[in-house]
Amino acid sequence: xxxxxxxILLSSICIVLSGSEHFSAATTMERNSASFNRSFIHKQTxxxxxxxxxxxxxxxxxxxxxxVQTVWHEISPAKGDLISTFTYDSIGRLSQQWLPLHVVGNNxxxxxxxxx
Numbered sequence: 001x002x003x004x005x006x007x008i009l010l011s012s013i014c015i016v017l018s019g020s021e022h023f024s025a026a027t028t029m030e031r032n033s034a035s036f037n038r039s040f041i042h043k044q045t046x047x048x049x050x051x052x053x054x055x056x057x058x059x060x061x062x063x064x065x066x067x068v069q070t071v072w073h074e075i076s077p078a079k080g081d082l083i084s085t086f087t088y089d090s091i092g093r094l095s096q097q098w099l100p101l102h103v104v105g106n107n108x109x110x111x112x113x114x115x116x
Contacts, residue, residue: 038062038110060110066092072100073108080104083111 038060045055056073072082082100089095103111 038068039065040110042108056108058108058110064092069110071106071108071110076102078102078104081106081108085111 039062040058040060043057043059045057047053047055055075058071058073059067060069060071062068066086066088068086070084074080075082080102081104083103083106084100085096085098086094087096087098
């Protein structure tokens with residue numbers, strides 16, 4: 001019985017560790033800002049019945065599934081993006097949540113915190 005339990009536990013740990021970077025609702029794509037891969041969810045909300053205006057939101061995640069950045073695409077009157085960034089400490093707790101920053105010409109891409 002112990003061998004079966006150990007096998008099930010070990011196999012489930014291996015499955016979790018091997019699939020930690022892939023989520024069913026997220027897609028890994030290379031964005032054009034800093035040429036690095038990051039999982040993200042792209043959400044589009046229609047603002048009118050005709051479909052001529054919509055709100056686009058990109059939520060970027062690290063390899064453990066924690067949100068690291070939220071980008072609202074072309075939300076300002078100047079068609080700039082609003083970028084809000086989150087940083088975590090060594091234990092994985094939220095240590096800083098930055099106020100949204102206005103960036104023009106970003107096209108919804110994730111920005112490294114060092115570039116802000």
